[in-house]
Amino acid sequence: MYLSNYTETQQNNFASFCNTNILKPIDGLTDNRIHHYRRLIYNIIDDSLRSAYPLTEDLLQENEWKYLVDDFVAKHKSQSPQIWQMPYEFYQFVDENEFELKAKYPHLIDLFLFEWKEIELYMMEDKNDEQSNLSIEIYNHSQVVVNREYEILQLSFPVHLKPSNTVSLEDKGVYYVLMFRANDKVQFFDLSPFFVWLIYKIENNNYSIEQLIKKSEESNKNINCKVIKESFLKFIYTMHSKGFILGFENESEIK
Amino acid sequence: MKQFVGIGYRKDFGEEFLQSEILQPSFIEFAPENWMNIGGYWKKVLKRLSEKYPVTAHGLSLSIGSPEELDWNFLKQIKQFLLDYNIDVYSEHLSYSKCDNAHLYDLLPIPFRYDAVKHIVERIKQVQDFLERKIAMEIVSYYTPVAAEMSEVEFVNEIINGSDCNLLLDVNNVYVNAFNHNYDAQSFIDQLPLDKVSYIHMAGHEKVSDDLIIDTHGQPIIDPVYKLFEYTIKKLETPVPVLLERDFNIPEFSELAFEMNELERICKKSWSLEYVS
Numbered sequence: 278m279y280l281s282n283y284t285e286t287q288q289n290n291f292a293s294f295c296n297t298n299i300l301k302p303i304d305g306l307t308d309n310r311i312h313h314y315r316r317l318i319y320n321i322i323d324d325s326l327r328s329a330y331p332l333t334e335d336l337l338q339e340n341e342w343k344y345l346v347d348d349f350v351a352k353h354k355s356q357s358p359q360i361w362q363m364p365y366e367f368y369q370f371v372d373e374n375e376f377e378l379k380a381k382y383p384h385l386i387d388l389f390l391f392e393w394k395e396i397e398l399y400m401m402e403d404k405n406d407e408q409s410n411l412s413i414e415i416y417n418h419s420q421v422v423v424n425r426e427y428e429i430l431q432l433s434f435p436v437h438l439k440p441s442n443t444v445s446l447e448d449k450g451v452y453y454v455l456m457f458r459a460n461d462k463v464q465f466f467d468l469s470p471f472f473v474w475l476i477y478k479i480e481n482n483n484y485s486i487e488q489l490i491k492k493s494e495e496s497n498k499n500i501n502c503k504v505i506k507e508s509f510l511k512f513i514y515t516m517h518s519k520g521f522i523l524g525f526e527n528e529s530e531i532k
Numbered sequence: 533m534k535q536f537v538g539i540g541y542r543k544d545f546g547e548e549f550l551q552s553e554i555l556q557p558s559f560i561e562f563a564p565e566n567w568m569n570i571g572g573y574w575k576k577v578l579k580r581l582s583e584k585y586p587v588t589a590h591g592l593s594l595s596i597g598s599p600e601e602l603d604w605n606f607l608k609q610i611k612q613f614l615l616d617y618n619i620d621v622y623s624e625h626l627s628y629s630k631c632d633n634a635h636l637y638d639l640l641p642i643p644f645r646y647d648a649v650k651h652i653v654e655r656i657k658q659v660q661d662f663l664e665r666k667i668a669m670e671i672v673s674y675y676t677p678v679a680a681e682m683s684e685v686e687f688v689n690e691i692i693n694g695s696d697c698n699l700l701l702d703v704n705n706v707y708v709n710a711f712n713h714n715y716d717a718q719s720f721i722d723q724l725p726l727d728k729v730s731y732i733h734m735a736g737h738e739k740v741s742d743d744l745i746i747d748t749h750g751q752p753i754i755d756p757v758y759k760l761f762e763y764t765i766k767k768l769e770t771p772v773p774v775l776l777e778r779d780f781n782i783p784e785f786s787e788l789a790f791e792m793n794e795l796e797r798i799c800k801k802s803w804s805l806e807y808v809s
């Protein structure tokens with residue numbers, strides 16, 4: 278290590294001023310210049326957060342937003358060298374701190390999660406293999422091939438269904454949101470627990486369409502089989518047209 | 533197609549950049565930190581861009597001047613990025629952007645001190661070894677010195693010569709620094725290791741008070757900076773790539789084309805006669 282403690286301290290004090298606005302001794306500064314660094318850094322972080330979380334920014338009052346960003350800049354040590362990933366750390370920071378604001382806005386963390394996942398899915402590395410043998414025809418023996426670029430969020434508030442300033446404690450419950458990337462866009466759908474279950478079955482087993490329908494009927498004994506089959510097929514067709522289902526593997530074609 | 537002048541690619545340029553015929557850059561520059569570890573739409577756009585143009589990379593988060601260890605995991609990702617997009621030229625900044633285990637996402641001024649020189653020389657060598665190429669280091673704009681015990685130009689010379697890396701000469705930064713710290717830009721240029729210049733940046737800036745310019749990359753290049761550019765490139769032994777940086781306030785392509793054409797014209801005037809084979 279060639280760097281002296283003195284130089285290291287000068288550097289640390291400079292950086293720490295940019296974050297905290299507290300000036301520890303730094304030698305040789307030109308008067309009234311260091312605060313430009315703090316301003317520039319603050320603006321870079323604030324801009325990046327505002328563009329990542331437009332709904333959250335809208336929900337909060339300006340002084341509340343500013344308080345959060347101030348607190349984050351002062352206390353958090355950003356770990357990602359890639360600035361587009363920094364907003365995730367902001368959401369985590371709020372999740373672990375900021376209890377007053379979370380009490381005032383019980384759905385705040387759900388909103389952060391919902392907005393962050395849209396960015397994450399939009400940017401994430403490609404996960405689907407090239408699938409050349411997929412069919413658009415469905416037969417009883419077909420297997421469903423799902424787009425792997427998805428996530429199912431479990432939320433306590435319907436931030437995906439209502440404007441966030443209208444969400445209240447009365448809305449508290451369990452909500453599932455399917456989010457996926459298809460055709461260069463991130464789409465989201467509210468899911469009932471049945472479809473969450475169904476996606477899980479499709480992903481983790483090699484069931485055919487016929488088997489999936491049978492399993493669905495077995496786990497929903499109190500519902501009319503015809504209704505189950507219809508809603509099952511409607512889901513499959515819709516999700517295929519939206520790009521969540523990539524297509525169908527038909528044994529006869531594979532052979 | 534231009535012969536010398538390229539442009540830094542920004543998200544704001546979108547896909548339209550691929551279709552536009554008016555810029556005709558000779559190459560484009562990517563900031564790896566904006567594009568590493570991604571997929572989807574932007575990866576496809578980047579692939580197409582890299583098939584159409586030669587690409588250089590200009591990093592943001594290496595933080596060569598940090599007191600702490602280099603981030604080897606990050607460097608691994610940089611190396612992969614250079615490989616993925618077939619990039620030879622990688623440049624970074626003579627500054628630090630990470631300190632006390634936190635990224636600040638901006639370029640802080642390194643103290644112009646002898647121990648910092650040794651520290652940085654060693655680190656540049658490590659990075660060059662790891663990336664298996666020479667890298668180019670850029671003189672950054674700064675608004676205040678910190679605990680300096682040598683001049684800026686001495687600091688730059690010691691580092692570039694000591695580490696045997698290339699120099700990315702941002703002519704606008706020299707102009708900004710000369711203005712902000714009251715020295716003569718031309719004589720600063722004269723004292724640089726000009727044989728090590730492998731790449732030039734040009735950009736606009738914003739004057740925020742009578743004695744301070746902030747390097748915003750958000751305005752067109754001003755005439756005195758064009759003049760300093762012409763002065764500089766006449767002194768270079770061989771032509772080097774020249775890049776227009778525009779990061780904020782992104783104008784129409786036609787406005788960027790105007791600046792690029794102007795730079796290309798100056799390059800051709802200074803370089804072509806001597807270097808036509």
Ligand SMILES: [Fe+2]
Pocket residue numbers: 670702733734777
């Ligand atoms: Fe530059």
